[in-house]
Amino acid sequence: MRPNPGRIERNIEELGRIGKVGETGxxxxxxxxxxxxxxxxMIEEMRRAGLEVTIDPVGNIFGKRVELTEDPxxxxxxxxxxxxxxxxxxxxxxxxxxxxGLEVVRMLNxxxxxxxxxxxxxxxxxxxxxxxxxxxxxxxPVVGSCTEKLLKEVWxxxxxxxxxxxxxxxxxxxxxxxxAKRSPESxxxxxxxxxxxxxxxxxxxxxxxxVSAIAGATRGWxxxxxxxxxxxxxxxxxxxxxxxxxxxxxxxxxxxxxxxAHLGTVGTIGDLVVKPGVMNIIPGEVTxxxxxxxxxxxxxxRVLEDLRRKFSEVAASRNMDIQYHYNNLGDDDPFVLDGExxxxxxxxxKQEGIDYIVMPSGAGHDAMxxxxxxxxxxxxxxxxxxxxxxxxxxxxxxxxVLGTSVLAGxxxxxxxxx
Numbered sequence: 001m002r003p004n005p006g007r008i009e010r011n012i013e014e015l016g017r018i019g020k021v022g023e024t025g026x027x028x029x030x031x032x033x034x035x036x037x038x039x040x041x042m043i044e045e046m047r048r049a050g051l052e053v054t055i056d057p058v059g060n061i062f063g064k065r066v067e068l069t070e071d072p073x074x075x076x077x078x079x080x081x082x083x084x085x086x087x088x089x090x091x092x093x094x095x096x097x098x099x100x101g102l103e104v105v106r107m108l109n110x111x112x113x114x115x116x117x118x119x120x121x122x123x124x125x126x127x128x129x130x131x132x133x134x135x136x137x138x139x140x141p142v143v144g145s146c147t148e149k150l151l152k153e154v155w156x157x158x159x160x161x162x163x164x165x166x167x168x169x170x171x172x173x174x175x176x177x178x179x180a181k182r183s184p185e186s187x188x189x190x191x192x193x194x195x196x197x198x199x200x201x202x203x204x205x206x207x208x209x210x211v212s213a214i215a216g217a218t219r220g221w222x223x224x225x226x227x228x229x230x231x232x233x234x235x236x237x238x239x240x241x242x243x244x245x246x247x248x249x250x251x252x253x254x255x256x257x258x259x260x261a262h263l264g265t266v267g268t269i270g271d272l273v274v275k276p277g278v279m280n281i282i283p284g285e286v287t288x289x290x291x292x293x294x295x296x297x298x299x300x301x302r303v304l305e306d307l308r309r310k311f312s313e314v315a316a317s318r319n320m321d322i323q324y325h326y327n328n329l330g331d332d333d334p335f336v337l338d339g340e341x342x343x344x345x346x347x348x349x350k351q352e353g354i355d356y357i358v359m360p361s362g363a364g365h366d367a368m369x370x371x372x373x374x375x376x377x378x379x380x381x382x383x384x385x386x387x388x389x390x391x392x393x394x395x396x397x398x399x400x401v402l403g404t405s406v407l408a409g410x411x412x413x414x415x416x417x418x
Contacts (some may be wrong), residue, residue, distance in 0.1 A: 002105050003155035003404040005397050011099045012400075015041055016091035025391030029138065030126040031059070038083050042098065042123055051104050051121060057176040058132075058146075058167060060138045061127035065105050069118045075188035076120035077415045079104060079407065082138070090393025096334050096381060096400055097193040098123050104408045106292045113278065113416050115415035117188055124339045124366045131157050132166075134330075139366035141180035151177060178260060182373060187373040189341055189414055193368040193407050195395050198357060199386030203386060208356040209380035210345045214368040215264070215293040215361060216332035222249065222311065222324035228276060228284025233308060243274055243283035244356075245314050245322070249307070250288075256306035257292070265294035286322075290326060295334040295360045307388045334360075335368035341377035341410065348409025354402050363388075379406060 018041060019027045019034030029034040043061060046053050051063030066072045081097025101121040108115065126137030132155040140146045151174055155163035167174040174274035201209050226242030250269050257267030271289040290307070304326055315322040321331075342358070349356040359380070367378045381403035384394040 001111055001113070001408065002134055003103050003401045003408070004110075007106065008099060008103055008400050008404065009397055011045065011102070012091055012095065015095060015099075019085070021088050022391055024090065024394075026085050027088050028083065028085045029087065029131040030084045030128065031170050035084050036170060036208060039123065042083060045102060047122060048246060049102060050109060051105065053311075055172075056142075057173040058138060058141045058180045059170070059172050060142060060180065061123040063102075063105075063121040063127075065108075065115075067117045068108070068112065068114045069327045070114060070116045072118045072119045076188055077115075077188050077191070077411055078120045078122055079191040079411055080122035080124065081192050081194055082124045084126060084128050084417065086128050086130045086389045089389045090387070090391055092195045092383075092393050093197075093388065093396045094127060094194060095210065096195055096395060098269070098404070100193040100400070100404045100407055101191070102343070103404050104411050107408055113412075115412065116418065117415045119411060119415050120187075122412070128332050128367055131159070132163050135364060136366060137163060139369045140351055141177050142182050143369050144179070144181040146177055148177070149407060158352070183194040184373045187208040187374040189338070189340070189377070190370040191407060191411055192376075192378045193403055194365060194378065194380060194382045195388060195393070196380040196386070197363045197388035198381055199383070201357070201382040202241065202384060202386065203378060203391045204357065206355045206357050207382065207399050208349055208354055209359045209404050210342055210349070210356055211337055211361050211378035211380060212342065212358050213295045213337060213360045214335040214365060214378070215295045215363070216297070216300065216334040217291060217330055217364055218300065218326050218332070219289070219291045219330045220324065222288050222290055222322060224249075224286045224288070225321040226284050227282070229282045231280045236280060239282055240318060240320055241282050242286040242320070245318050246272060246286040246288055248314050249310060252310040253290070253303075253307060256303045259306075260294070260296075260299040260303055262403055263294065263361065264276075265292065265296060265299040265301040265303055266362060267292045286369040290324070293362055295366075297300055297333060332368070335369070335371050337371070337377055338375040341375055344410040344413050345377055345379055346404055348406045348413070351409060352402070352405050354406060356406070377410065379403060
């Protein structure tokens, strides 16, 4: 039983043409026209593979293998990821997990191979944060961690359109979001394949990474209020330049995270809004994003504490008002994945003669929230040059085939087991 490279390549290329930007870039922001077209493409591919397709009230797509399943009422072995992208991202990212899961089903179908448990391929909606400023908008309702406030007030795009209204506009039923919650008894386990989004696998020449844990992220915002004035007429000694103050915070984030880098902790300030944003006016206000990720909780907390100290120092030394909230966009501990399922992935890799390593994930994935209701395992395939969320994102077909082979072995073991 082997993956079909031609099928995998066809799906990658055909889906990559939906929302194509430039030569290799792709933009399928959540529930935009292109995202909807991509979803329809994958629904048709699921049906061609004989899967029974359902869509829940918040837009998650499930394709269940009923034919050649001994008892479709048993808990599903779920496998999948997402197909929405960031703004001008690439063709691979979570797409390889969806297409990999679909290819596992097609491999079984090719051999007319039966399983005891059904296999269910999932496409989670709204995994990327680009449009609505927050990630995992499909998986959170599935695990029962969604609220009406999130849908109406927190998940809002830059045009002021809420996720609630967006769901309604595409024919979904946000008022029934609680029905998206899956019972733990309905899912036996969850597997996710994803590109690494980093350079480690390529650097050490491995084709597969078996994920041990997913870093927890603390995310929030800070607002620094200075004093806007004419850039030519206002003397330097009297200025309260909000951007200059923000620069100190940016450098402290980098320094604090570097001090913890040996433990895998990272810190990023990726979004600054400068007001009024005019060349000849001293910046009067800066709003900045804050994100710290890691698999070591004390290490992550040390970075946050260093930032707190720096905020206080800058506010005092520059006589400015600084408001900051670390966790209003999420504050998660690391997510440790299931040891037995991880062992099945390792066993599958060994049986296929595939070199692998066990490694943590620095990026977040729907898999981490699925740990709240079921057992979870995850594997990585290499990202060439470590590139991700950019048009140059690329994974060799041979690595997709090897990753899918490993995935298939573990999925089949769980789908056949009693």
